Amino acid sequence: MNKFYSESLNEISIPKRFDKEKLHAFLMDALKNSLNKDEVFRKLIINVSKNYPRFPLKATQASEYIRLLKSLSRKVAREGYKLNEIIAFDSYQSDIPYIIFSNNTLGNYTISYFHEYKARATGEHFRRNYLLVRGRPNLPDRKRAIQNYFQMMKPIQKMFQALIKSQFKLWLLIVLSNSESIKEFAKGPQFLSLKKIDQKQFESLATEHSEQLENFRRELYQLEPDLFRPTPDSDEPTQTMWQNMIMLRITE
Amino acid sequence: MTKMSARMYPDVCVLLTLDFEQTLLLRKCTLFKQSIQRLNINCYLLSTVKKIRKAIIEEVVEAGGNALRGLWFHLSMAKGAGLPYILENAVLTEEDLPGIKQFFREKILTQQRDLSKDQIQIQEVWAIDTFRNMENSYNGRVPVIDYLKRLSIKHNDYYVETKNSILRTENDLNLLDEEPVNPNSVQITDLKKALNEVGFDDDEDLNHISCLKWLKQNRGYVPVFATADRALYECKDIIYEHTGVVVEDALYAASTYKSVMKKPWPVRRA
Numbered sequence: 001m002n003k004f005y006s007e008s009l010n011e012i013s014i015p016k017r018f019d020k021e022k023l024h025a026f027l028m029d030a031l032k033n034s035l036n037k038d039e040v041f042r043k044l045i046i047n048v049s050k051n052y053p054r055f056p057l058k059a060t061q062a063s064e065y066i067r068l069l070k071s072l073s074r075k076v077a078r079e080g081y082k083l084n085e086i087i088a089f090d091s092y093q094s095d096i097p098y099i100i101f102s103n104n105t106l107g108n109y110t111i112s113y114f115h116e117y118k119a120r121a122t123g124e125h126f127r128r129n130y131l132l133v134r135g136r137p138n139l140p141d142r143k144r145a146i147q148n149y150f151q152m153m154k155p156i157q158k159m160f161q162a163l164i165k166s167q168f169k170l171w172l173l174i175v176l177s178n179s180e181s182i183k184e185f186a187k188g189p190q191f192l193s194l195k196k197i198d199q200k201q202f203e204s205l206a207t208e209h210s211e212q213l214e215n216f217r218r219e220l221y222q223l224e225p226d227l228f229r230p231t232p233d234s235d236e237p238t239q240t241m242w243q244n245m246i247m248l249r250i251t252e
Numbered sequence: 253m254t255k256m257s258a259r260m261y262p263d264v265c266v267l268l269t270l271d272f273e274q275t276l277l278l279r280k281c282t283l284f285k286q287s288i289q290r291l292n293i294n295c296y297l298l299s300t301v302k303k304i305r306k307a308i309i310e311e312v313v314e315a316g317g318n319a320l321r322g323l324w325f326h327l328s329m330a331k332g333a334g335l336p337y338i339l340e341n342a343v344l345t346e347e348d349l350p351g352i353k354q355f356f357r358e359k360i361l362t363q364q365r366d367l368s369k370d371q372i373q374i375q376e377v378w379a380i381d382t383f384r385n386m387e388n389s390y391n392g393r394v395p396v397i398d399y400l401k402r403l404s405i406k407h408n409d410y411y412v413e414t415k416n417s418i419l420r421t422e423n424d425l426n427l428l429d430e431e432p433v434n435p436n437s438v439q440i441t442d443l444k445k446a447l448n449e450v451g452f453d454d455d456e457d458l459n460h461i462s463c464l465k466w467l468k469q470n471r472g473y474v475p476v477f478a479t480a481d482r483a484l485y486e487c488k489d490i491i492y493e494h495t496g497v498v499v500e501d502a503l504y505a506a507s508t509y510k511s512v513m514k515k516p517w518p519v520r521r522a
Contacts, residue, residue: 088404089397091317092324098317099310105408106415221419228416 001031004165012169013201014176018185026182044071053126053150055143062126069119076115080108094192096174103210107167110217113227114160117220118153125149156219163216166209173197173205280480280502285424287506297427309414315368316407319359319375320400326355327396342396344383352379378406435459438466443494452487465495474512478505 005027009020035042051065084105091101129145177197179185194202221228288295330351331342356376363369382402386394421427440462447453464475477499479485488499500508 084405084408085401088401088408091404091408092321092400098314098321101317101404102313102408102411106412109412217415217419221423225420225423228419230413230417230420 002028004168008165008169008172011165012173012205013198014172017180018176018182022182023176023185026186030186041075044068044075048072053146055146056139057130057142057146059131062130066119066123066126069115069122073112073115073119077112080112083108090188090192093190094194096192096194096197100170100174100206103206103213104167104171107163107209107213110213110220111160111164113220113224114156114216116227117156117224120224121152122149125152156223159212159216159219163209163212166205166212170202170205170209173201284478284502284505288425291506291510293506293509295425295427297422305418309411311365312368312371313407313411315363316371316375316410317404319356319372320404320407322359323352323355323379323403324400326351327400331396343390343393344396344399345393346387349380349383352376352383375403375407378403382406433463433466435462435466438462438469440465440495443491446490446494447487450487450490452483454481454484457481457484461491461495461497464497468496474509476500476505476509476512478502 005024009024014020014023035045048065048068051061051068053062053065087101087104087108091098094101126145126149129148130142174192174197175185175189178189178192217228327342327344327348330348353376356372356379360369360372360376363372382399383394386399386402435458440458443461444453444458447458461477464477467473468475475497477484477491477497478501479499480502485499485501491497491499498508498512
């Protein structure tokens with residue numbers, strides 16, 4: 001996260017009242033504090049790191065890694081839901097276009113889809129190429145299986161990193177522009193005003209986020225369409241809405 | 253099975269709404285989907301239409317979001333207190349419902365576009381529905397902030413489901429992106445005039461037809477505009493007369509396309 005925060009801060013122009021180094025230190029401290037408060041999550045992260053696929057990888061370690069990724073995926077989904085509740089509340093106390101908040105929610109759902117995909121794809125890959133290989137373990141084959149796993153994950157992982165960075169940068173710009181001090185930034189400003197944000201930068205980051213999100217979702221859909229399944233039932237007003245959209249007029 | 257060389261451009265307006273339409277239209281779209289899959293026809297999504305569709309969805313989200321912000325303000329005022337009071341103590345009861353109803357009615361009246369009016373009507377239903385769902389858990393005294401939060405979550409979830417639905421539909425139909433076409437690059441003034449005379453003025457459809465005409469003229473494609481929109485379908489003769497673009501009901505579009513393809517057509521230009 002150290003590098004992630006540095007890169008994000010360097011890629012945006014922050015208000016002059018903030019010092020990038022202090023802000024970076026604050027973000028790192030906040031992360032450490034939140035991990036310390038959440039013992040279960042902290043252990044989960046440590047264990048994922050411990051069981052990270054490296055050759056030679058024991059079968060038990062591979063199984064443990066799959067199990068941990070599943071737990072992580074569930075945790076990310078729960079945290080995403082909490083974040084979406086915060087976004088829902090923030091959206092009321094703001095005059096920033098509502099679509100920014102909706103895209104943020106969409107981003108959080110997509111992040112949780114990706115973790116679910118990663119857990120599923122990892123499980124499938126290691127079961128087929130590692131755990132179910134019979135007979136005496138063929139070391140070159142196992143080594144290749146690990147290499148193939150990383151090759152398989154690399155493109156989507158790269159897109160995912162780009163997505164979360166663009167989402168973070170946009171959020172950082174909005175909140176920093178509306179905060180007078182690090183203290184206010186930490187607490188969260190009372191009101192998120194569009195006027196306080198540098199318009200050019202805001203539009204550029206919002207477009208970047210929207211495009212990254214769209215591209216990532218299309219890619220992820222190709223890999224695991226099941227994640228984008230419909231909700232059990234759409235209610236009546238929603239159905240009416242779509243019925244009306246058929247008869248849509250662009251301009252009246 | 254070899255793919256046909258010519259292409260069909262479906263009416264995205266219909267296709268993107270597959271998951272939410274009335275049963276009748278949903279069935280129609282499913283039949284359309286099955287037909288094109290059976291015939292192995294390539295379907296293309298015009299980039300112009302894609303952009304317009306995105307803009308519409310965002311506009312609907314914006315209209316709904318602004319209505320929610322208005323409701324927040326309305327409830328703050330109705331409770332006769334500022335933000336801190338609302339956050340900590342305010343509750344909604346049965347007595348607040350007429351005020352909420354009145355707020356939405358006034359909001360609908362201020363909207364310029366039908367689509368935004370529709371969205372706010374939906375929010376009104378959600379507002380009442382959410383209150384009814386919450387009132388039992390809170391003994392009829394629903395905390396305002398929890399209530400508003402739930403409405404906003406519902407609105408954002410609705411946006412997520414819309415975006416997921418678009419992906420599913422595009423994938424189901426195996427839609428491919430076509431080269432961008434500027435709808436203004438072809439003159440369709442005569443067509444617009446003729447359609448206006450019969451009361452048809454849907455700009456999205458007109459832009460779509462204009463793009464199809466350009467593709468027919470410049471790329472030699474054989475476009476069939478499949479639609480479930482009755483109003484558009486009834487103008488099919490006028491549209492064909494002015495542009496050569498075939499408009500067909502989604503139910504029969506694939507078979508019409510097939511019969512059109514049996515006729516000898518000039519070789520496609522490079």
